[in-house]
Amino acid sequence: MDLFSSNKTVFKLPQAELIYIPHFYNPQKANDLFMSLKENCAWHQDDITIFGKTHPQPRLTALYADNKKSYSYSNITMHPEMFTDELAHIKTDIENEANTSFSTVLLNRYRNGSDSNGWHADNEKELGKNPIIASFSLGASRYFHFKHRAIKTERHKLLLESGSLLIMAGEMQQYWLHQIPKTKRDVGERINLTFRKIV
Numbered sequence: 001m002d003l004f005s006s007n008k009t010v011f012k013l014p015q016a017e018l019i020y021i022p023h024f025y026n027p028q029k030a031n032d033l034f035m036s037l038k039e040n041c042a043w044h045q046d047d048i049t050i051f052g053k054t055h056p057q058p059r060l061t062a063l064y065a066d067n068k069k070s071y072s073y074s075n076i077t078m079h080p081e082m083f084t085d086e087l088a089h090i091k092t093d094i095e096n097e098a099n100t101s102f103s104t105v106l107l108n109r110y111r112n113g114s115d116s117n118g119w120h121a122d123n124e125k126e127l128g129k130n131p132i133i134a135s136f137s138l139g140a141s142r143y144f145h146f147k148h149r150a151i152k153t154e155r156h157k158l159l160l161e162s163g164s165l166l167i168m169a170g171e172m173q174q175y176w177l178h179q180i181p182k183t184k185r186d187v188g189e190r191i192n193l194t195f196r197k198i199v
C-alpha cells in the first residue's frame with residue numbers, strides 16, 4: 001500500500017506552511033472510500049446567509065467529532081455525529097502524518113462543477129490560533145486556489161487529486177484565503193474531508 005508516501009511537496013510561502021502529499025492513499029483505496037463515504041455519511045445541504053440573502057450552500061456537508069462540540073461558520077451551526085470506524089481509521093492515519101490530533105472532521109461533497117466553496121479562511125475562534133488543518137480528497141480532482149490577503153502577487157492554485165492530503169499550518173488561516181471555485185470542466189463528484197481540532 002502506498003500509505004505515508006515520502007513524495008511530498010513543501011511550499012515556500014510567506015506566513016503559511018503548506019504541504020501536499022499526492023498519493024497519501026493509493027487510487028484503489030481512495031476509490032473504495034469515496035464510494036463508501038458517499039453512501040454512508042450523514043449528508044445534508046444547509047442554507048447559508050451572505051449579505052442578508054439566504055440560499056442553499058453549493059455543496060453537501062457532514063460533520064463528525066469525538067466530542068459534542070458544534071462548529072459554526074457563515075451563519076451555520078453544525079452539530080456533529082459520532083465518528084464511524086471508517087472515519088476514525090482515516091483520522092488516525094492523518095494524525096500520524098501530520099503529527100497532531102484532531103477532534104472533528106468536516107466533509108464536503110461537490111456533486112459536480114457547479115458545486116463550490118467560496119473564498120474563506122478557517123479562522124473560527126474555536127479552532128484556536130494557527131490551527132493545523134488536514135484536507136483529504138477523494139474522487140474527481142478539483143483546483144484549490146489560495147491567495148495572501150495583502151501580498152497581491154501571492155496567488156496560487158493546486159490540483160487536489162484523489163487520495164491526496166493537503167496540510168495547512170503556521171499562520172495560513174490568518175494571512176491567506178482559500179477556495180474551491182466552480183468549474184465549467186465536466187468534472188465528476190468529489191468528497192473532501194477537513195480534519196480540525198475544536199477545543
Ligand SMILES: O=C(O)CCC(=O)C(=O)O
Nearest residue numbers: 108117122135180192194
Ligand atoms: O474542498 C476542499 O478542498 C476545501 C474545503 C475547505 O476549505 C473547508 O471545508 O474549509
Ligand SMILES: [Fe+2]
Nearest residue numbers: 120121122178
Ligand atoms: Fe477551508
